[in-house]
Amino acid sequence: MEEKSEIRVKFEIGEIKFEAEGSADLVERERSIFNNTLLPAAIDAIVRTRNVARSAQYIEAQDSQQPAILTTTNTVALPEQAVENSTTEFSRMSLASFVKSKGADAHYDFIICAVYFNEKRNGISSFSSATLKDLYSEAKKPLPNNLSMSLSELVKKGLIMEDVSAKGSTPKIYVLTLEGEEAIKNMHPAETKEKKTSSKPRKQHQKADSPYATINCDDLNLKQYPEVKSLKDFKEKMILILYIITNEGKGEWFTTTDVLCLMTDIFGESATKDQVNGVFKREKRWFKSEHVDGNNKLVRRKLLNEAKAFAQSLGVENVSE
Known part of the structure; x- marks a missing residue:
C-alpha cells in the first residue's frame, strides 16, 4: 500500500x-x-x-x-556643408569678379553687391561709408561724388537699413535688408550689359571736365524740392535738377557734359547725351544759349523763366530764388 x-x-x-x-x-x-x-x-x-x-x-x-x-x-547636414562650400567659394573669389558676375556696374548695384560679398567672405554684416570706400578701392572702382546720397537712396528703396544695434553712431552704420539680398539674387550679367551700353556715354568723359563734379547734395536743401526719383519723365527730371542747381546758387550755365555729370554722378539718374540734347532741341524757348569762350563748337545754356515755371509746376513750393 x-x-x-x-x-x-x-x-x-x-x-x-x-x-x-x-x-x-x-x-x-x-x-x-x-x-x-x-x-x-x-x-x-x-x-x-x-x-x-x-x-x-x-x-x-x-x-x-x-x-x-x-x-x-x-x-540633413548637407545645407551646412553647402554653406561651407559657399564660404570657400567666396574666399577664392575677388570682389571685382563677383560684381562682374552680377553685372553690377551702376553705383547702387555695386554698393549692395559689395557689402553682400563682404558679409559672405569676411562675416561682416554691418558697414559704413568708410567700409564702402575700402570696397570701392578693392574693386578698383571710382567712388561716386555723393556716397551719402547713394546710401540715402538705397535706404528709401528698402535695399539697406540702419543697423538698429548702432543707432546714433557717426558715421551711420547700415546692414543689407532681405529685399537687398533678393535683389542681388535676381541680378544677371545680361541685364547689366544693357545698362553698361547706355551708361558709358554718361560716365568717364564728363566727370573730370565738369565744374559741377564736386557738388555735395547735402548743401542743396533737397527737402524743399520734389524728389527727383519720384518723377517718371526724363525732361521733368532734367529741368528740376537744373532748377535746383540754379536756385541754390551753385551755377546757372550748363553744357551737355555738365547736365550728364549732374544727373548721373550727383543725382544718380540714368541719362545719355542724346537724351539731354533732345530736351535742349525740343525746348529751345526754355534756354538761353551761347558758345563757350574759346570754343565755338561747345554750347552752354541756362534756364529762362518758362523753364523755371515748368520746374515750379512739378511741386516746388516756398522756394525763393
Whole structure:
C-alpha cells in the first residue's frame, strides 16, 4: 500500500521545471515551496536576464543600423556643408569678379553687391561709408561724388537699413535688408550689359571736365524740392535738377557734359547725351544759349523763366530764388 501511495509529479513552466516524487504529503509540500518561493524567484531572474539580453540585442541592432542613421544625418547636414562650400567659394573669389558676375556696374548695384560679398567672405554684416570706400578701392572702382546720397537712396528703396544695434553712431552704420539680398539674387550679367551700353556715354568723359563734379547734395536743401526719383519723365527730371542747381546758387550755365555729370554722378539718374540734347532741341524757348569762350563748337545754356515755371509746376513750393 505504501508503494502505491507514492506519487511522482513533473511539470514545466517555460524554462522552469519542477519534479517531485514521494508520498502525497511530501510532493504537496515540495510543490507548495516551489510555487511560493522558488518559482517567483526563478521568474524574476529570468525576466532580469532577458531584459539585459534585450538591451544588448537592442544595442547590437542600433550598431548594425548605424550606417543608415549616419546616412540620414549626412543628408540633413548637407545645407551646412553647402554653406561651407559657399564660404570657400567666396574666399577664392575677388570682389571685382563677383560684381562682374552680377553685372553690377551702376553705383547702387555695386554698393549692395559689395557689402553682400563682404558679409559672405569676411562675416561682416554691418558697414559704413568708410567700409564702402575700402570696397570701392578693392574693386578698383571710382567712388561716386555723393556716397551719402547713394546710401540715402538705397535706404528709401528698402535695399539697406540702419543697423538698429548702432543707432546714433557717426558715421551711420547700415546692414543689407532681405529685399537687398533678393535683389542681388535676381541680378544677371545680361541685364547689366544693357545698362553698361547706355551708361558709358554718361560716365568717364564728363566727370573730370565738369565744374559741377564736386557738388555735395547735402548743401542743396533737397527737402524743399520734389524728389527727383519720384518723377517718371526724363525732361521733368532734367529741368528740376537744373532748377535746383540754379536756385541754390551753385551755377546757372550748363553744357551737355555738365547736365550728364549732374544727373548721373550727383543725382544718380540714368541719362545719355542724346537724351539731354533732345530736351535742349525740343525746348529751345526754355534756354538761353551761347558758345563757350574759346570754343565755338561747345554750347552752354541756362534756364529762362518758362523753364523755371515748368520746374515750379512739378511741386516746388516756398522756394525763393
